[in-house]
Amino acid sequence: GAAARRVKGWMPRTSAAFRAMSSLEADVAAAQPSSDLERERGSVEYGVGVERATAEVDDPRLIFDHVWERLERERGGETFMTFPKEIIWLAGAPGAGKGTMSKFIMEERGITTPPLETSSLFTGEDAERMKAEGRLLGDAEVVEAVFRRLFDESYAKGVIVDGFPRTEVQAFCIKYLHQRMEGLYSKYREDPTMMHLMRRPVFHLCVLYVNEAESIRRQMVRGRELAQSNEIARDLGVGEIADSRATDADEKLAKHRYKVFKDTVYPSLNAIRNKLHFHFIDASFDKALVEAKIREEFAYQSSLELGEDTHELISSVKSAKDIVQHARQNLVQRLNGYVRENKELLLEVIELLQTDFEHILLRQALAGAAIIRSNNALLSNPVAVNMVLDILSERGYFVTLDVYRSREPHLIDPITPGDSSPQRIRSRTVRNFIFNVEFARPKIRRG
Known part of the structure; x- marks a missing residue:
């Protein structure tokens, strides 16, 4: 039936999640003919053991507008929709070293708060199992959860968002968020009470890439090293036992996890790469070379960070690079x-x-x-x-x-x-x- 037609972007649903989605699904029902509603994606409501098919919205504009309106009502109006000035949306092939490389990005961009890991926004045994197996969570829930967390004041100066987007719908929501922030910046740029809150947004899309063979090799090496350290912790009491991913111990799961990245995550970023600042980092090389490339990619660029009027005024002064060039x-x-x-x-x-x-x-x-x-x-x-x-x-x-x-x-x-x-x-x-x-x-x- 409908549950078997499309299994993309699905997640374990809780009753709260269903309630949160009910108004959105009602909007879809009102806006589309019933034949369109048959384009459903299967989902399983874990916790009660009952499989059920629910309408999963594919239109990124509809999802974004619904999430924005919910958050705007929740926060008390558009003047409270204050997102970080700089957001780095970080994606990487399994084993590409996002954890290590994100530290270099933070140093280069002056970001002091730890990355916002999308996976940390969803907890629970079933959700953890799905994340370990590399399966996708639902678009609307993820978009709303990520956007809501970005209001955290600790991210005001800038933040790395790790693991988002993972679908094309989520990617287009990033584009729409940038457009909406640009609109608020233009609207309030002359307002002395709001101009410091509605700042010009700086978005980066960053992909850390390794090929399939290297990804699987690194995942297996990581799994073996973690198993050894856990064995020492259990037998000798030295160190702590750390959680391991199922994909780090099973080559088939590791291969599937890479396939999700290649077939879903990377194309989602590629769909909006021409709209935002895109950084493709080949992480196959040794750590020092990858670090150097990251620092080069994320070095200060005045045209991206200064206001348009400010940049236009000061750009007539020759830069140090121009001075020393010849x-x-x-x-x-x-x-x-x-x-x-x-x-x-x-x-x-x-x-x-x-x-x-x-x-x-x-x-x-x-x-x-x-x-x-x-x-x-x-x-x-x-x-x-x-x-x-x-x-x-x-x-x-x-x-x-x-x-x-x-x-x-x-x-x-x-x-x-x-x-x-x-x-x-x-x-x-x-x-x-x-x-x-x-x-x-x-x-x-x-x-």
Whole structure:
């Protein structure tokens, strides 16, 4: 019958879950002809041992709107629909190392709260068995549970959501959530009391990928290692006994779990990848390489995080990346230009470096840093100053320059016979150049 037609996205239902869904299913019944309602997905109501078929809604827009309206009523209006500014929706093939890699994402994005694990929102013996076997929970219940938990104040600055979405319906609900948050941001961006709450949303979709063979291998290795540690804990009392997944001990279940990821989870993310920021991380490599790729992918991007007006205003200032992009080529060009156009001044600057700088650098060789002060008249020429900086940079030093002006006496008016007034002291402005020089210091082996 209907229960055998489509078994996708089903979950153990409790009476509370059925009550929560009743109004949504009523909306479907009112909006669709009865023939459409026959597109049912089988579900089993655990706890009473009775199998029953219930209408499971496939329309993501209908599910999202219903969940949003429920939460809005529950919280007291749209001004209380304050979701985290940054949400990273994390999915991964079994054995891809989400637990380990999420730590690197948190460090790079400055997220301090632990990831929100979707599976932790559903408890109970039957639900745990389904999760262990890699079977899917119901879309509407999962969407509502995840969205409700995101209101937690600890997630205000940002959160990683682990294990969501797992179906295309859930994925489109993410897209609709982003659209709704963008709408609230635009609506309240000029409101001084709300602008700090309705912030521009930043959503990332992240997939950690390994192929099927590697996934199964890692699951089996994890299962064996956990079995060994549990055996030690039981026999010797060292450590604690940890729960294990059925898929980590059975290759067929492990293969099925990967198939769920490949056939359902990944396509769901792929369906909205062009709407949000998408990160595909090949987790097949060693930990250090994967970490480097994650840090590169999640590095700060001003165009994604700043408000549009803010970004437009400050983007006219060159970034550090732009400044250093051709710095080496420009240095070579300037040095060659000094020889062609101002060779005599260049020779004077070289002599200054040899007589006034080198002996100080030699004395500071073990420190790898020196502060050189000079008010040599040659440095009154800006071209000479540029030559000093460029030559030292080419020679492998890291140089910064501070210039400050001071007044010093240089002439005292002569005494006039019969004049008892104080002598006038005339001062002049002197420019003092302070070169802060750093370089690689030698390694000294001690002991």
